[in-house]
Amino acid sequence: MRSYPRWTLYASLAVALLLGLLPLPGALQPMRPFWIGLVLAYWLIEDPDRVGLGFAFLLGLVGDIVDGGLLGEQALRLVILAFIVQRFRARLRFFPVSQQALTIGALLVNDRIVSAGLHLALGEPTLPWAYWAAPAIGMLLWPLVFLILDALRFGAWRRR
Structure with a gap:
């Protein structure tokens, strides 16, 4: 396995945290992708x-x-996502990016179910219906996230 600079891991996660903080208009806020989940996956x-x-x-x-x-x-939520990804890593790794995107979409739906269950159990306000669009958006973003992080990991940006 080729080694990569450790900073790429931490920088990508820091960017994911920052993307989660970017302000969005009120109507789009519930549709924010789970950036940390995508990058962690x-x-x-x-x-x-x-x-x-x-x-x-x-x-x-x-x-x-x-x-x-x-x-x-x-x-x-991230531990549950990590457990599932680790469990099926051997298969996921060799899926084409399109099949990975579908799998990531299913994982993000599972994440929303866990989050909704926590909110329900704790008596928090119920989540709006637009909240359930975020997994689809994350699924559509997966190929882009995958390609960008792969380029960083393999150093494709240095070859130019």
């Missing part, structure tokens, strides 16, 4: 030696602190 598929369940949990705690949400919610 990429690293779980491509570098499972550096990224695992503990990493996902810590990243989720950082995400909760940055977002100002319920402490532990994103951590739980």
Whole structure:
């Protein structure tokens, strides 16, 4: 396996955290893709030696602190996502990007179900229907996220 600079992992996750903080108009806010989940899924598929369940949990705690949400919610969501990706990594890794996108879409729907269940269990306000469009948007963004992170990981930007 080719080595890559460790900063690419941390920089991509920092960018994902920042993308989650970008202001959106009120109507588009519930449709925001789960950027941290997308980037984490990429690293779980491509570098499972550096990224695992503990990493996902810590990243989720950082995400909760940055977002100002319920402490532990994103951590739980990311650990569940990481567990599923790790479980099926051998298959996911060899899927074409289009099939990976469908799988990532299903994982993001599962994430929304977990989040909605947490909100329901804690008596939080129910989530708007537009909230369920975010997994489809994340699924459509997966090929772009995958290609950008692959280019960073393999250093394609240095060859020019």
